[in-house]
Amino acid sequence: MLDDDREQFRGDARRRILLVGGFLGAALATLGGRLFHLQVLRGGEYRTLAEDNRISLKPMAAPRGRIFDRDHRILVENNPDFEIVVIPELAGGTLRFLLRRLRRFIEFSDEEVKFLLQQASRQRSFLPLRLKSHLTWEEVSNISVRIHEFPGVDLQNQSIRYYPLNSLACHILGYLGEPSDRDRQRFANVTFRPGELVGKSGVEQHFEEQLRGREGVVEMEVNAVGRHVRELHRTSPQQGADMRLALDVDLQLEAQAALGNAAGSVVAMDPNNGEVLAMVSYPTYDPNQFIRGFNHAQWRALINDPSRPMINKAIQGQYPPGSTFKLVVALAGLSMGKIDPREHVFCSGVLVKEEQKFYCWRRGGHGSVGLAQAITQSCDVYFYKLAERLGVDAIERQARKMGLGDLTRVELDGERPGLIPSRAWKRKRFKAAWYPGETLITGIGQGYVLTTPLQLANMVASVANGGIVYRPSLLRLQPGQQPEVLSRLAVSSTHMEILRQGLEAVVHDRTGTGAKARPEGGIRAAGKTGTSQVVKHKREKSGQLIKQTGDKLQDHALFVCYAPADRPKIAMAVVVEHGGHGGSAAAPVAKRVLDRYFAKYGVPE
Amino acid sequence: MIETGQNLLALGRTALSWSERMRRFPWSLMVLLSVTSMVGFVILYSAVGGRDNMWLFWRQVAQFIFGIGILGTVALVADEKFYRRFAYLLYIFSLLLLIATMIMGSVGMGARRWLELGFLRLQTSELMKVALILALARYFHDRAVGHVLTWRDFLLPFVMTLTPIGLIVKQPDLGTAVLIGGVGISMIVVAGLSWRILLVLMGIVGASLPVIWNSMHGYQKKRIITLFAPDQDPLGAGYHIIQSKIAVGSGGWTGKGFMAGSQSQLNFLPERHTDFIFSVLAEEWGFIGGVTLLTLYALIIVRAMMITEMANDRFGLLAVVGVTMLFSIQVLVNIGMVLGLLPVVGIPLPLISYGGSSMVTVMIAMGLLAHINIYSRQHGRSV
Numbered sequence: 010m011l012d013d014d015r016e017q018f019r020g021d022a023r024r025r026i027l028l029v030g031g032f033l034g035a036a037l038a039t040l041g042g043r044l045f046h047l048q049v050l051r052g053g054e055y056r057t058l059a060e061d062n063r064i065s066l067k068p069m070a071a072p073r074g075r076i077f078d079r080d081h082r083i084l085v086e087n088n089p090d091f092e093i094v095v096i097p098e099l100a101g102g103t104l105r106f107l108l109r110r111l112r113r114f115i116e117f118s119d120e121e122v123k124f125l126l127q128q129a130s131r132q133r134s135f136l137p138l139r140l141k142s143h144l145t146w147e148e149v150s151n152i153s154v155r156i157h158e159f160p161g162v163d164l165q166n167q168s169i170r171y172y173p174l175n176s177l178a179c180h181i182l183g184y185l186g187e188p189s190d191r192d193r194q195r196f197a198n199v200t201f202r203p204g205e206l207v208g209k210s211g212v213e214q215h216f217e218e219q220l221r222g223r224e225g226v227v228e229m230e231v232n233a234v235g236r237h238v239r240e241l242h243r244t245s246p247q248q249g250a251d252m253r254l255a256l257d258v259d260l261q262l263e264a265q266a267a268l269g270n271a272a273g274s275v276v277a278m279d280p281n282n283g284e285v286l287a288m289v290s291y292p293t294y295d296p297n298q299f300i301r302g303f304n305h306a307q308w309r310a311l312i313n314d315p316s317r318p319m320i321n322k323a324i325q326g327q328y329p330p331g332s333t334f335k336l337v338v339a340l341a342g343l344s345m346g347k348i349d350p351r352e353h354v355f356c357s358g359v360l361v362k363e364e365q366k367f368y369c370w371r372r373g374g375h376g377s378v379g380l381a382q383a384i385t386q387s388c389d390v391y392f393y394k395l396a397e398r399l400g401v402d403a404i405e406r407q408a409r410k411m412g413l414g415d416l417t418r419v420e421l422d423g424e425r426p427g428l429i430p431s432r433a434w435k436r437k438r439f440k441a442a443w444y445p446g447e448t449l450i451t452g453i454g455q456g457y458v459l460t461t462p463l464q465l466a467n468m469v470a471s472v473a474n475g476g477i478v479y480r481p482s483l484l485r486l487q488p489g490q491q492p493e494v495l496s497r498l499a500v501s502s503t504h505m506e507i508l509r510q511g512l513e514a515v516v517h518d519r520t521g522t523g524a525k526a527r528p529e530g531g532i533r534a535a536g537k538t539g540t541s542q543v544v545k546h547k548r549e550k551s552g553q554l555i556k557q558t559g560d561k562l563q564d565h566a567l568f569v570c571y572a573p574a575d576r577p578k579i580a581m582a583v584v585v586e587h588g589g590h591g592g593s594a595a596a597p598v599a600k601r602v603l604d605r606y607f608a609k610y611g612v613p614e
Numbered sequence: 615m616i617e618t619g620q621n622l623l624a625l626g627r628t629a630l631s632w633s634e635r636m637r638r639f640p641w642s643l644m645v646l647l648s649v650t651s652m653v654g655f656v657i658l659y660s661a662v663g664g665r666d667n668m669w670l671f672w673r674q675v676a677q678f679i680f681g682i683g684i685l686g687t688v689a690l691v692a693d694e695k696f697y698r699r700f701a702y703l704l705y706i707f708s709l710l711l712l713i714a715t716m717i718m719g720s721v722g723m724g725a726r727r728w729l730e731l732g733f734l735r736l737q738t739s740e741l742m743k744v745a746l747i748l749a750l751a752r753y754f755h756d757r758a759v760g761h762v763l764t765w766r767d768f769l770l771p772f773v774m775t776l777t778p779i780g781l782i783v784k785q786p787d788l789g790t791a792v793l794i795g796g797v798g799i800s801m802i803v804v805a806g807l808s809w810r811i812l813l814v815l816m817g818i819v820g821a822s823l824p825v826i827w828n829s830m831h832g833y834q835k836k837r838i839i840t841l842f843a844p845d846q847d848p849l850g851a852g853y854h855i856i857q858s859k860i861a862v863g864s865g866g867w868t869g870k871g872f873m874a875g876s877q878s879q880l881n882f883l884p885e886r887h888t889d890f891i892f893s894v895l896a897e898e899w900g901f902i903g904g905v906t907l908l909t910l911y912a913l914i915i916v917r918a919m920m921i922t923e924m925a926n927d928r929f930g931l932l933a934v935v936g937v938t939m940l941f942s943i944q945v946l947v948n949i950g951m952v953l954g955l956l957p958v959v960g961i962p963l964p965l966i967s968y969g970g971s972s973m974v975t976v977m978i979a980m981g982l983l984a985h986i987n988i989y990s991r992q993h994g995r996s997v
Contacts, residue, residue, distance in 0.1 A: 018758065018928065021806060022805075022806070022922070025803060025804045026804055026919065026922055029800055029939070030915075030916075033942050033946070034912070036942075036946045037908055037911065037915075037945075037946070039955075040908060040949050040953065040955075041904075041908050043950075044862070044901055044904045045901060047896075048862060048863055048865050048900060049866070049867060049901055054863065055860050055862070055863025056863070058860045058863070059860050059861070059864035
């Protein structure tokens with residue numbers, strides 16, 4: 010019985026084994042057929058390909074385009090830099106041994122050695138491995154005289170990005186870094202070489218396509234051990250395009266110095282074409298550091314800094330505009346005919362509305378004020394009443410016309426739009442109705458309103474030039490190039506003149522809040538102070554409001570201005586975070602920049 | 615109880631004299647293995663670039679001699695039931711080693727495959743190949759006596775196969791996982807899995823392909839995509855396949871001659887002394903050389919399969935099937951990959967590729983075949 014079972018199994022197994030054997034035979038025959046196909050049928054084709062393989066292609070990196078300021082002063086350039094590479098397979102010994110020998114001439118930390126060994130085990134041994142970049146001159150000379158002792162080792166000269174002004178204008182210029190997945194998607198048709206860098210912010214990022222050159226290639230014939238015998242053909246790399254910015258280094262330096270150690274931002278523009286003359290964001294970082302590399306502690310310190318040096322506050326900082334927003338409200342009132350400039354309003358220091366008290370910044374009140382005085386003295390009650398008359402949606406429309414609440418489309422990535430509230434917005438965002446009280450605080454640039462310093466500079470520039478909102482431009486306009494216009498304000502010249510007189514009085518009148526911005530040499534400027542409230546109360550989990558304390562509670566100080574008042578050449582916005590009052594903290598910064606400007610360019614006739 | 619009838623006759627024979635063992639040794643298999651290895655030495659000599667890297671060549675020769683020693687030991691020393699007796703123990707031991715590798719193995723080329731045992735660097739998945747063959751053979755042997763196998767009897771073999779595969783895929787070593795899977799499945803099929811169940815299983819695997827695809831590592835996916843469109847990334851993932859195909863194709867009918875392959879000698883061909891050694895042969899010795907090696911492999915496979923007829927019991931028969939499949943799949947997958955028919959997975963070419971682990975595993979497996987041949991009761995009957 011058992012034998013039967015065994016025999017039956019053997020018979021069944023034999024059939025199955027034959028089947029498996031047949032399968033193996035068929036598979037082997039397939040391999041033979043494939044061999045015939047590749048070697049005999051398509052042999053000639055592959056023979057040609059093999060011939061071509063005697064030529065090896067070596068890419069040559071193209072230097073990036075340089076960046077200049079408006080006066081052709083260099084902002085970003087390329088410096089020579091040496092790196093040492095090895096083709097591990099040609100080194101004749103283990104990498105560990107090679108590194109030990111190299112360590113007599115070049116410094117390698119244990120960490121670096123470990124990293125290199127790991128790196129080497131991951132890549133093919135006939136591909137070059139970069140051992141160290143940014144060699145010192147001493148290291149270069151030490152190695153170059155002994156290069157024959159190190160087969161497979163090569164010193165390579167390449168160019169390295171250099172920012173001679175270090176942290177100055179770092180947020181505009183940007184920095185370079187290893188390409189991320191997103192960069193690779195953006196430049197899908199570019200093959201990034203190992204170690205190649207791309208722009209990660211600022212102009213370096215925005216104009217990556219123009220700045221990046223076209224890679225060159227050397228065709229080399231190789232011999233039987235893979236050594237290069239001779240150069241067959243060379244396509245030289247093409248350097249990327251140079252960029253000329255509208256930026257003025259003198260103004261940038263002055264604005265940076267004037268801001269001092271205060272976190273904040275300064276944006277100066279040419280109101281007649283939208284060119285950005287200076288754009289400061291503080292604190293800063295040094296873009297050279299991204300090239301040299303960070304150690305862990307430095308990197309942590311940079312990205313964890315609470316004042317956020319990596320952020321370009323000029324386009325990414327969103328602040329309540331405070332009283333600088335009164336320009337918008339005043340223009341809305343004038344153009345819609347909701348106010349007569351001669352009409353006077355009485356300010357007692359407080360306005361009561363639906364049992365809520367809305368205070369003027371001067372508790373004693375301004376007495377009876379017209380539009381001009383209301384601007385000069387920044388009377389809040391006047392603007393509460395005007396805002397009430399206009400309604401929030403009319404204010405919103407005017408603000409948007411002046412470029413607020415929307416991207417300015419300046420040539421930088423990561424710009425924030427700010428926020429201009431409306432009834433529709435609140436319904437959508439909070440599913441709640443708009444309260445009349447909210448219109449009042451919107452009228453003095455508080456509440457939900459948020460703007461970036463660049464938007465504020467562009468806003469005051471449109472008043473300076475009589476009603477044209479230009480697209481801000483970091484690049485110097487070509488001769489004859491027309492600036493791009495975002496919108497034109499529908500304001501009569503008489504109305505605009507009334508506003509402008511009010512703004513001039515802010516700086517020059519005895520009662521003006523911006524007297525500290527008054528330039529030297531009898532130049533007349535026009536401006537508006539602003540103080541934007543920082544949330545002083547934090548709601549605790551229990552629902553109780555608690556008062557926060559400390560420096561971070563100081564209000565943000567703002568100042569927007571242009572000069573000369575009659576034929577403006579420069580418009581500016583200054584934001585000093587937690588600086589206190591606009592008149593005392595931000596206006597003096599503006600004054601220094603204005604003085605520098607007129608010292609350099611002289612006073613127009 | 616099991617040992618009845620015929621086995622009573624065999625009792626006296628279990629202790630064979632040494633001369634009898636030598637007489638029954640499958641010498642023809644031994645000759646085939648040696649000739650193939652010699653062919654391997656010639657190719658390897660060329661692949662490592664001649665004199666400069668002769669130490670690699672001599673090391674391979676030493677590994678072959680060592681391997682022959684192991685083959686002889688495995689075949690001759692143990693008594694008839696030794697491997698069946700220790701099959702499960704070896705399997706469990708291998709499984710534990712695989713788990714240990716996963717926890718504290720050393721990393722090379724981005725994968726965790728080796729276990730450092732002081733002086734020894736053990737690629738634990740190699741051991742599992744042999745262990746799984748023995749364990750499956752033992753299982754079906756024990757289970758099938760006086761009993762017709764039902765589908766329930768096949769559950770455990772699947773678990774025994776899939777557990778090590780899971781651990782090896784995690785390393786990640788897709789090649790070895792596929793190999794072990796192929797060996798396990800073919801043994802289960804020969805053991806008598808009904809065709810209907812096999813079809814259902816194939817359906818399930820087919821349906822779960824998308825899931826497998828999603829759980830694969832990026833580089834594994836890339837290799838499969840590359841197989842169908844190698845030109846998309848000629849310096850990256852497609853490099854191996856493109857250069858290997860150029861090497862093979864440019865060999866033509868008769869090849870470029872010994873040490874004269876430009877692809878092999880000019881460093882265009884990566885891993886040419888290990889996984890891609892077949893392309894060196896094809897480039898330098900042409901279609902004639904390639905077919906010669908394929909024929910040698912075919913002869914080895916046929917000779918190995920013939921031993922199934924010699925097996926005394928199910929254990930022996932299934933072990934022979936497992937060993938033959940282990941050998942055959944490696945040959946097919948490696949050459950298929952070199953010729954651009956299969957994705958690039960790290961499977962060496964048996965007896966030819968440089969490397970100790972692979973050589974030792976092949977020799978142990980072949981030793982098992984010789985062992986089964988030696989203790990066959992067919993010797994007395996026929997001839």
